[in-house]
Amino acid sequence: MTAKIITITSGKGGVGKTTAVANIAVSLAARGQKVVCIDGDIGLRNLDVVLGLENRIVYDLVDVIEGRCRLRQAMIRDKRLPELHLIPAAQTRDKSAVSPSDMIRLGDELREECDWVIIDSPAGIERGFRNAIAAADKVLVMTNPEVSAVRDADRVVGLLDADEKGPASLIINRLNITMVKRGDMLAVEDVLELLAIELIGIVPEDEGVIVASNRGTPLALDPKSRAGLAFQNIARRILGEEIPFLDLENHNLLQRIFTGRKTT
Amino acid sequence: MTPLFRRKKSASSAKERLQLVLIHDRTDLSPSVLDALKDDLIATISRHVAIDPTEVDIRIAHEGRSQRLVADIPLQTSHRHR
Ligand SMILES: Nc1ncnc2c1ncn2[C@@H]1O[C@H](COP(=O)(O)OP(=O)(O)OP(=O)(O)O)[C@@H](O)[C@H]1O
Ligand SMILES: [Mg+2]
Numbered sequence: 001m002t003a004k005i006i007t008i009t010s011g012k013g014g015v016g017k018t019t020a021v022a023n024i025a026v027s028l029a030a031r032g033q034k035v036v037c038i039d040g041d042i043g044l045r046n047l048d049v050v051l052g053l054e055n056r057i058v059y060d061l062v063d064v065i066e067g068r069c070r071l072r073q074a075m076i077r078d079k080r081l082p083e084l085h086l087i088p089a090a091q092t093r094d095k096s097a098v099s100p101s102d103m104i105r106l107g108d109e110l111r112e113e114c115d116w117v118i119i120d121s122p123a124g125i126e127r128g129f130r131n132a133i134a135a136a137d138k139v140l141v142m143t144n145p146e147v148s149a150v151r152d153a154d155r156v157v158g159l160l161d162a163d164e165k166g167p168a169s170l171i172i173n174r175l176n177i178t179m180v181k182r183g184d185m186l187a188v189e190d191v192l193e194l195l196a197i198e199l200i201g202i203v204p205e206d207e208g209v210i211v212a213s214n215r216g217t218p219l220a221l222d223p224k225s226r227a228g229l230a231f232q233n234i235a236r237r238i239l240g241e242e243i244p245f246l247d248l249e250n251h252n253l254l255q256r257i258f259t260g261r262k263t264t
Numbered sequence: 265m266t267p268l269f270r271r272k273k274s275a276s277s278a279k280e281r282l283q284l285v286l287i288h289d290r291t292d293l294s295p296s297v298l299d300a301l302k303d304d305l306i307a308t309i310s311r312h313v314a315i316d317p318t319e320v321d322i323r324i325a326h327e328g329r330s331q332r333l334v335a336d337i338p339l340q341t342s343h344r345h346r
Contacts, residue, residue, distance in 0.1 A: 147278050147285075154286050161329070183273030190279045194286060196328045 001034070005107050005117040006238065007136035008171070011152030013123030015144050016173040019209055020231065021120040022050040023220040027235030029084035030221060034114040036075060038106075039089035040132040041122040042097060048088045052216025053078060062090035065102045071109055080217075085114070095127040100134035107135025116238075125159060133165050140200060142171045145186040154195055169200035171234065176205045188245075201234035202245060203227050287324050291331050298322065305335065314340040 008017045008024075018041070025037040038061060039047035048054040059074040064087065078084040090097065110117050121132030133139055139160050143153035153170070160166040172191055179185035186194075188202055206227035212219035219228040220235075233243045288294055293301075302322045309315055321336040 147282055150282055151285055151289065155289060157329070158290060180275070183275050186275050186278050186282075190275065194279065194282050196326075 001112055001114060003036070003111045003114045003117050005111070005119065005135050005137045006140060007040075007119040007121055007132050007138075008140045008142055009121035009129060009132060009156060010123060010142045010149070011125060011156040012143070012149045015142050015149050016203070016209075017123075017142050018046045018050050018120050019213070019218075020140075020142055020171060020173065020203070020234075021047060021118050022218045023228065023231035024235050024238070025084055025116075025118050026051075026081060026218045027220045027232045028116050028118075028238070029078070029081040031235065031239065032083060033116055033239070034083045034085075035116045035118060036085045036087060036110055036114045037118040037120065038087045040119050040128060042089045042128065043091065043094045044122065045089040045091045047086060047120050049216060050213050051078065051084075051086055051218065053086050053088075054216070057088050060088045060090040061106075062093050062097045065098055065106065071106075071113070075113075095122070095131065098131050100130050103131050103134040125156060129156075133160065133163070136165060139165050139168045140171055141168045141195075141197070142173055143191065143195075144174045145172060145176075145180070145188075145191055150186065150191055150194055157195060157197055167197055169198045170195060171201040171203065172199070173203045174205045175202055199245065200237055201230060203230040203234075287326065287331060290329070291324065293324065298324075305337075309337060314342070316340055 008021050010017050021037055025035045029035045037047060037051075039045055040061075041047075042061065045060075048057060053076050056076045059069040061074070063069045064071055064074045074087050075085040076088065078086070107117065117135075119132050119136065122128035141153050141156055141160070143149045157166065157168050160168050170192070172188055175188065176185055180187050188199070192199055204226050206219075206225065208219050208222070208225045209227055212222075219225040220231045222228045236243050284295075302320065305322065306315065306317045306320055310317075315337055319338045323334055325332045325334045
């Protein structure tokens with residue numbers, strides 16, 4: 001096994017990184033890929049609750065790095081999806097407990113253990129971000145169609161280029177078609193023109209995301225969820241499949257009933 | 265005041281504002297630095313050849329993620345030797 005390591009980062013906080021890591025990891029695991037996701041947000045652990053694994057934590061990322069446990073002991077295996085594993089963040093430490101070279105070492109060890117490593121980056125461009133991208137083979141930058149999120153995404157894309165971690169690919173999350181149609185939200189093409197990077201996914205605004213995080217069951221597996229389908233499509237693109245980006249703006253209910261399928 | 269019904273859609277304001285902000289974030293060239301540069305350029309060129317300062321256009325063009333400084337400086341037609 002030689003895993004590829006993917007990091008999801010954003011600059012701005014709260015754009016949906018943790019949600020994306022959980023859903024992409026679940027989608028890959030559901031396709032039989034062995035996945036290890038790492039919560040890189042030390043001190044603000046969240047991926048565990050989004051995945052519904054919070055009660056199973058014994059060891060965390062800092063325990064592995066400081067040698068208090070073996071790597072496999074810190075990999076929590078999801079009972080619902082046996083291919084899915086989580087290395088949780090330490091909650092009572094801060095980002096300075098880990099260095100970029102620690103992450104590179106951990107990444108090298110993990111490559112032998114699975115097919116994919118997905119790292120959830122904290123917001124910002126400081127130490128936590130540096131740690132999260134250090135081992136990455138590919139970085140996905142997430143943004144919302146909104147001025148400050150796009151501006152911060154641009155900063156991060158620039159930093160990744162300067163660090164030779166680019167070119168990054170873009171996920172646009174929380175797109176609200178109704179607002180785009182009435183001219184009150186940046187359209188996908190606008191964001192792409194501004195950031196000038198490759199697109200890998202468009203995720204609609206969807207209440208189901210919050211319902212799913214309430215329950216701790218990522219919605220990627222719900223066949224009725226549009227956001228879930230969007231995350232699945234990202235996972236399939238990561239696996240090298242060519243999945244067209246469907247035109248969200250022309251996607252109405254009638255069309256859906258008529259063609260009998262859902263698209264994102 | 266622009267009448268309400270003709271007000272620009274907020275998404276196009278967002279796009280235009282971002283276009284400017286991103287150029288300045290990427291290049292470290294603020295609008296005031298660009299203005300100073302323009303003044304210097306006009307002064308220097310005017311020492312050698314007649315130009316109309318109001319016609320000078322200096323802006324940053326971008327192609328993908330890289331930027332270029334583009335100057336369009338029309339020269340005044342010389343009438344003296346006619
Ligand atoms: N597509 C979506 N539709 C609706 N709500 C969403 C969507 N994506 C994310 N959210 C909600 O937005 C909030 C922030 O999401 P999340 O925690 O994944 O962001 P984050 O980028 O990881 O934040 P942080 O920078 O703090 O780590 C959550 O409440 C989440 O449920
Ligand atoms: Mg997060």
